[in-house]
Amino acid sequence: MDFSDTPEEAAFRVQARTWLETNATPRTTEGSEYESLGERIGEAELAAAKGWQKKKADAGWACLHWPRAFGGRDATPIQTVIWSQEEARFKTPPNIYLIGHGMAGPTLMIHGSAEQQQRWLPRMLSGEEVWCQLFSEPSAGSDLAGLRTSAVRDGDYWVVNGQKIWTTGAQFCDWGILVARHDPGLAKHSGLTYFVVDMRSPGIEIRPITQIDGGQGFNEVFFTDVRIPDSNRIGEVGEGWRVAITTLMNERATVGTLSGDAFGSADLIDLAARLEVDGAPALANAAVREKIASFHVIAKGVELTGRRIVSDLSQGKMPGPEASLMKLLGARLIQDMAAYAMDLQGEAGAMVGVDDAAHQGRWQYRYLAISGFRIAGGTDEVLRNIIAERVLGLPADVRADKGMAFRDIPRGG
């Protein structure tokens, strides 16, 4: 056991930091950053994000753990963590590549043909092409396999009709990963097939949805007779669920590498040093100190658990359902910390103006955005089910739709 860098790791860290220092500006605790899931991405943010990704790709700092064949550097999971720790110390544009690099890419590497990989992965890595995830539907979120969007074979094409929702980034994405139902006569998990769809195909209509924080990160996406070539199918017909599981497992593992500062208590300590309680600095108040200490214990635990998961990955293990705990505990922690930070601000906790609010409204924004994070990528309740059933081996929930053909399953209003 060794929590410090080996000499090779230390050298790699210096190399990463040196490159970042010449190519980016360090982050400070000042300023109101937007910690959300890609909201507020306008032309300028998009250009900045693509510029940053291109710069990294040109210098060999993009998708480090990907194979060299696709532009990566075959880095170890630990090196990837070192890189993200270092990158987090700098001001960088919003990351619009989480779905591509963290989910679609790894899925294509496992289930895509060599030709498909060569076609999509290099430009995904360089950031020229951005990807979105077309999984959820109005009546299929947690119960994703209950999706209804249909794909009907027509020669070398598939014709897709239906509606997706909550599609993050659809308005600026080039490609989407799509799960659709090719046969409603089969049981619900068996009738699914997985595709890559060109987001500029005729028949796709994208309508942004406004979130509780006023941003428009996600969208409704309507499909009307959209034609997808069969060469864009990933995996066999009817294997869609299996392929989708790969995507979802990677989605949860991605969150593991997001840890670090985001979950840390340092911001809260900084805030408490700036505010007063009963005429003395909040940071000197015993109740405040005990509360922050409690947060710190969880924050450190989440961070270290992330590192343990990475340790497992470096021993060649696959990202397992264990990674769900990072998102489950991390999101609740951030929500609790943000709520407490607003509480500490007293009546002023209800202001978000950059000039008037402590920390320029950072905590208020966090408090709004984090409530979406507890839902996106598997709700808290779904994650608990996954842990209970797949890690702890407890019996599966009773299912009312077991063994039925999809078309016969009862549906709500």
Place this chain on the structure above:
Amino acid sequence: MNFDFSEDQKFVQRTAAEYLADHAPLSVCREVLESDQPYAQELWKGAAALGWLGTTIPEQYGGAGLGYLELAVIAEEVGRVLAPIPFGGSVYLATEALILAGSPEQKQRYLPRLAAGEIIGAFALAEGAGQTAADRVATRFDHGTLSGSKVPVLDGGVADFAVVVARGEQGISLALVDLDAEGVSVEPVTCFDPSRPQARLEFAEAPAQQLGEAVDGLALVERVIDGAAVLTAFEQLGGAARAFDITRQYLLERYAFGRPVASFQAIKHRLADLWCEIELARSNCYYGAWALSCGEAELGVAAAVARIAASDVFCKATQEMIQMHGGVGYTWEFDCHLFYRRAKLLAASLGSTSGWKRKLMDRLTQAAA
């Protein structure tokens, strides 16, 4: 970076687990709980024979000369079986204090016999109800004599000697006192967890020696307690994991409304949450063990973090254990209360969670300043 124990350390852990599975079923803990015997003597002999008592004692003093990571994995197994032996007080505290600060003569006098299990040590800090701060103790140590009263002292009733936190002219120091000496009286106290008895030690000008050189006694006390907190955290972790396993198994076998109770989502989700908290505490414990094993400056923070997480999760796991067993969980006959008691004992000895939270913040804000 590597966040896992080595193959050798895992082997030490497996060996300990196998030995304890054979020699320390929960009935051994219960026997001590229900009888007058203060600890399981056969098990203690076994622990000595396997070299556990001298894990970190240097070879020149008859120990194994291993590190804290090895001791940590043994502690986890000791915790898992609720071993009713004076392991914590003697090994994590008294022995460690001697290794850290004892003079060569003191080491020579005590360590070989500690390693062999011939003598037992205790560590005396608390002085009654309330949270005892090391710099506030009233017990006096002047001119080679000790006066004052210490209660509760874990394993005080069976110890041959004690390391006592006391105040002298130079400030706080650690005094070494043999408990059969003149002026020492040892009284049993009624314990919340009788499987690990505590005692009251009274000193009336009892002969004692300073442990090692006159040094910054307070820093030494903190260091001893931090180390013991990490090792105790592993015991707590083992206890929590075992309580969880027993509960999970019970719920898989227990049926209600025509299905296993473990299939109800209210239960599944609580078990999932508890498992997450145990894993979180595990990560924090590993960090503490690492900081302890390589003498990192981070030990102060790491020990507090491990301690708080492990105390909280062991208590919570045992509360859930009784709740999820239903009526039988509340019976003397079922083992749930052994865990419930041990969790509270371990969370209290070495100082309460709220005290540790204050310490943690002091250390965090000092580190930042």
